[in-house]
Amino acid sequence: MGLFGKKKEEKVAPACACNGNAPEVEANSMEEGCNCNSSETTETCCGETITGICCMKVLGSGCKSCHELFENTQKAVSDMGLSVEVEYVTDMEKVVSYGVMSTPALVVNDKVVSMGKVLKPVDVEKLLHKLGF
Secondary structure (H helix, E strand, O other): OOHHHOOOOOOOOOOOOOOOOHHHOOHHHOOOOOOOOOOOOOEEEOOEEEOOOOOEEEEOOOOHHHHHHHHHHHHHHHHHOOOOOEEEEOOHHHHHHOOOOOOOEEEEOOEEEEEOOOOOHHHHHHHHHHOOO
16 A cells, blocks of 8 residues: 555566567567567467466565475476476566565566465466466
């Protein structure tokens, strides 16, 4: 909550090279490992419509819990037969750029979907299904 009881809006910086300015970015200028112009969700990133999961990240400090979420997310992705690589981000500057103050955190298509919990593989699958994937 912000001052005077108003809900404070949090801004999340995109992690891909387009930084939200998709029209000025060519596909080859995206970060390595970013599939933002793939055809896998019903959202847009880098000026392209995507119909699935373009990128997943586990944000953390490198602790046991963060590493466990990373492994569980990889297992869930594998079990679901998805062809997306899960990135493990330990650079605290990047973690904070997502507005995350409690780790581990799970990011799907550059949106934080879970914070402060070690999800089991089945929980990650349920979350992805709930998100429509």
